[in-house]
Amino acid sequence: MLAEPRSGLLVAWGNALLAGHVPPDDAVSEIVGTDEPHRVTGVPGESVPVGLSLALGRLRALGVSGLRLALPVSGDPLALPGPPAFNDLALVAGEAAITVGAPGTAYGLVPEATRHGSIGDATVRVAWRMVEVADRPAPGPFLAEAERELAEAMRDAIEDLTRLDVAGGGPAAQRTLAGLYRKDSDTRVAPGHPGRAGRVLDQARRIHAVLTVAGREDGAAISAAEISARLGALAPLERACRRAMVAAYGAALEPDRA
Template sequence: MAGLPGESGPVGLTLALGRLRALGAKGLRVALPIAGHPLGLSGPPEFNAHALDAGEAVIATGAALGLVPEVSAAGPEGDQHVEVVWRCQGVREAPPADVPSLSEAERELAEALREATEVLSRLNVAGSGPAAEAALEAYRARAERGREVLAPGYPPRAIRVLELAQRVGALVDIAYTAGGDGREHGGAVSASEIAARAEALRPVERTSRRAQVAAYNAYVEERERGGA
């Protein structure tokens, strides 16, 4: 981790977490922002911009600090490895943007799953083409391998919400990838059909990301409500 107050250079994760605790951090929250939807962020604009570029961030509540991953490849060609450095910056202590409660997320997801299925049928994404079938099988395999989607201690509802959010997200991914005819964007054959599909799926994808953030942050929320 780089840029941590009180440290002159990058430090390892164990030391970084201890330092954050000493600086007053009470918990870590996930943010999954995209352009036009700063999900889980609270500012300032400079931090939000870096988080949007990365597509993710972690907020240390109680310490007014945020962490954004910087990913780079290192090593000679043919023997490269990926390095991730979490860069620490100051953030605004304010409620995170657009994060629902678990109960809200669960209700929204049930509707989003119905909408996603309807959209795929209406826009001719049958889900029976080779690429769609392969994507669905890959999702099922990942689900079976990772039945424990959250660490011990999370409320059961958070696990249900995250599993359903991942299922909705997988349906959206399938709709955007190659369909049975080998083309991208599912079964869309014209620019207008591709645009219609994107417009119809955008709110579904948004609901999925909101629910994932709610699930990941449920442990911190529960601890804060309990006064821990």
């Protein structure tokens, strides 16, 4: 899972576009970032890949009113609607965007990014695959619920890591524990999202960064069993982190936002 998954950006800024908060060019610019222009295959009515702006416009014309995020991992297909072929694509990518709207407008979009060029002068090409998916609305996780789960999982992880004496495991392990206490925030959310979404997303991103180094060997005398115990202590936090991202990126669709 990326710290800022492309599907999350598609969901957040796609929802802002569909709600009329931003023009198409602005939404596409925020989604693409520093990538090369994104292309989308499988857009209804199109036999060749098209640009992201045309794809989003076509979805709106078909009756799509919003997008939601899926961040699945093996054993936890969070928010995937099926069929199995689509779920497999999303599991390989670790992410997907799924449409919300009128009956018969259920589509899933999965990104595939490839890097081109030399180190220091590389560019990223992103190709989205759009396919029909099962029309199964997936309520939640909602923002307040996900924020509470994340806070509880973080508290439990800190207790478990302290009990496992992570602070004695080397510099990376100490950063793992210290990183969970940070409170700074500079996350910008798309128009139409509540401010709370920014706070939750910032916390989830920060925890994601901690999780990426939690199991690494960093020169300390740490055994495979100790690494396994550390990762086991963080597993519930990893799931809560994914659920928080799903809720925060899709918060504009919540009926009663706080």
